[in-house]
Amino acid sequence: MAELTDEVGVLSIYVNRDPQAxxxxxxxxxxxxxxxxxxxxxxxxxKEQGPREHWKALEQRLDELGPDLDGLLDPTSSGQGGALFATVAGGETHRFAVQRPLPDQVVLEPRAYIRPLVTVWSTAGPAGAVSVSEDELKLVDLRFGYAEPVGSIPVRPESEVTRTLQGPAASNPQLGQHSAPQHDLYERREDEKLLRFLRTLGPHVAEHVSNREWGYLALTGDATLVQAVQESLPAQLPAEVVPLEFRAHSLTPPKLAATVEPALGEARQRHHRELAERARSNALSANAGAYGLGETLGALQEARVAHLLLAADGRWEGGRTRDGFLAPAGEIPPGFTADDLIPEPHLAERMIERAFLEGADVTMLDGDEAEPLADAGGVGAILRW
Structure with missing residues (x-):
């Protein structure tokens, strides 16, 4: 969406379909x-400020978008939050729904306005939940408030559950030797077999992590079973693993999501604060970090940003030149004059766009997560070099 642009403008519409309202x-x-x-x-x-042809194009486009707007505003539509992006001249349309609140907002700019989506991604982006039992391993995709089952693996065939291991009874001078169930031995062997099998499932789980871009992975079940699966995961797994010791196998995906989300939320907050601390530490030690608006804008324009960090409630003022060079308010870039700068009311949006177009990650920091960047105005970055 950061690449969506239009010669007249991109209409970005966000709505919060609050069920309590x-x-x-x-x-x-x-x-x-x-x-x-x-x-x-x-x-x-x-109509008042733009060329007449732009106003006419917008009027025509809004008429065409009537059914899409009706669907976006419909209280029965999927998700609490909805977003609609439409190019005015190009006729392109995109709709999104999330089970998270979004602001009621309408923006018309040369590019799609995506800051609210980035905020939702930061707080409720892709994660996975695995519930493991003695019979089955289930995988559930968690993102933007939705929970979707994505796979399961039988752990033990049904025929093996009722089998018993037969063998001679213990010696008893008053009884003849005969065959008797050796339940304890059988159960120990079955438990060992179960753990060996679970220790082979790591690559399968890791494939889901990679393909679905899970940033966090909750593992639920008895501690011994969870440990077996966790031990089999690749060392370079691109997700933070959150082991949770409770049985969730019988829960529906939405109830499983509600059960694991507090722990996943804590893991996100911890990771986000660590990112902010790392950016600050790197910048203050003249390492690969930027601290503050000026340093971060400079690094973005040199394509050095690997991870852009912005306070979710931050507001920043600045300007831009006609070729897109960004500057903080009150600063004039070398080689330019004050007359070359155009006020930029959505400076955060321009930073987000620049980061995505350069292949960087972007995280919006909420509350205490942004505290390490407080003295920098809530702006920082981890740099490539």
Whole structure:
């Protein structure tokens, strides 16, 4: 979406279909009232400020988007948060739904406005949950508030569960020798077989981690079973493993998600704060880090940023030249004059775009996660060099 652009503009519409909200004095839900008002204000602004052909193109495009807008605003649509992106001249349309709140917002810019999506990705991005029992290993995909089963592996065939191991009974002078169940020996052998099999499943789980871009992996089940699976995972697994000792095999995917999400949330917060601390430490030791708006903008424009870090509630002012060079408010880049700078009301958005287009990661930091960057205005980066 960071690459979506249009000669007239990209219309970015976000809505929060709050199930607790109720319409007040209207048959329309409150989020629809707010969005319709913002669209009306946008129409007026483009008519007053933009070329007439741009206003006419926007009016025509909004008429074409009528069914898409109705679906986006429909209280019965999937997900609490919805997003619609539409190029005005190009006729391209994209819709997204997340089971997380989004702001009620309408933006028309040369590129798609994606900051709210990046925020949701940072707080509820792709993760996986594995529930392991003596009979089956289940995998569930967790992202943006949704839980979807994606695979299962039988651990022990049904025929083996009821088998018993027969052998001679212990010596008893009053009884003749005969065959008797040796349940303890059989169970020990079955347990060993089970653990050996579980220790072969790591590569299969790792394949799901890679293909589905899971940043975190929750492992649930009896401690011995969880440990067996965890030990088989590759050392360079691109996900933080969160082992949880409780039986979740009988839970539905949504209930499993609700059970593991607090631990996954703590893991995210811990990791995000570590990223911020690393950026600060690297910058202050003249290593591969940027600390503050000026340093971060400079590194972005030199394509040196590996991971951009922004406070989720941060607001930054600045300007840009016609060729896209970004500068903090009050600073004039070398080789330019004040007249060369155009005010940039969405500086964070420009930073996010630049980072994605250069192949960098972006994380929005919430609350205590951003504390290490407080003295830097909530902006920092881990650099490639």
């Amino acid at each position: 109720r319409a007040e004095g209207s048959n329309r839900p409150p989020w629809e009232v707010r969005l319709r008002q913002q669209l009306s204000q946008l129409r007026d602004r483009v």
